[in-house]
Amino acid sequence: MPTPPKHLLLLYYTSLLLTYLTFTNATDFPPCNAHDKAVLLRIRDHFGGPNGRLEDWSNNSDCCSAWNFIGCGSNPGDEYGRITTITFSRGWGLSGTIPSDFGDLPYLGFLSMAENVNVTGTIPESFSKLKKLYNLDLGSNSLSGPIPDKLFELKTLKIVDLSGNQLSGAIPPSVSSLSKLSQFNVSHNKLTGNIPRLPKSLKSLDVSNNQLCGPIPSGLNRFGAKMFEHNKCLCGSPLSPCK
């Protein structure tokens, strides 16, 4: 058999390389888990349906590779192809309540729906089913009602931002059991009652602009007065002494 011309060989090797690259690229995205996809489609339908704000969440495409805002577990193991992150763009204009369906994404670790000002209603209790949740950012929406006690059963929580809503009621004392909690921002709400004991793991705290009252627990003055200002009657270091 005659040796093929050099340029044909080059073409052959180039196409081999391209096939290889395409293939490895494709494997960057695990296939979307069917259960999680069905849950996301319910969430899409809640937020305006197939022609609404989440219109690229199509049943005909793979949610891990083709949908906005979604991240899937890509390491081999339990999380492979499961929804692990949802990061809605700020100002995306979602409107309506937060559907309880979010609680049916058991591998969800990171949820951000900050600055979608027309997101209303209460924080669903079903969030307490998210046993892997470490980041919850619901800041700058129009949420009201209490912070569910059950939310702080999630010992995985590290970052909690509920700031800039109209949340009312007390900060659940169970927050003190969140031993990994690093950032806690509930500023600019309508929270009442006192500040409960907070975990030592905390690196950033903001409870300003609420209606909180009573002595600030000791050890929190490291965050500075600004993080406690504009409340009803908080007292003690770093604010003025209690009478």
Ligand SMILES: *[C@@H]1O[C@H](CO)[C@@H](O)[C@H](O)[C@H]1NC(C)=O
């Ligand atoms: C999505 O497609 C699957 C498979 O074709 C089908 O079983 C399912 O009912 C569809 N779901 C929705 C919400 O249309």
Ligand SMILES: *[C@@H]1O[C@H](CO)[C@@H](O)[C@H](O)[C@H]1NC(C)=O
């Ligand atoms: C919020 O809802 C109001 C009333 O439906 C609408 O006029 C406004 O444009 C919405 N804002 C955003 C950012 O979607």
Ligand SMILES: *[C@@H]1O[C@H](CO)[C@@H](O)[C@H](O)[C@H]1NC(C)=O
């Ligand atoms: C808390 O959230 C508000 C916005 O809602 C922001 O202005 C403030 O800087 C945040 N505080 C901290 C300590 O990050």
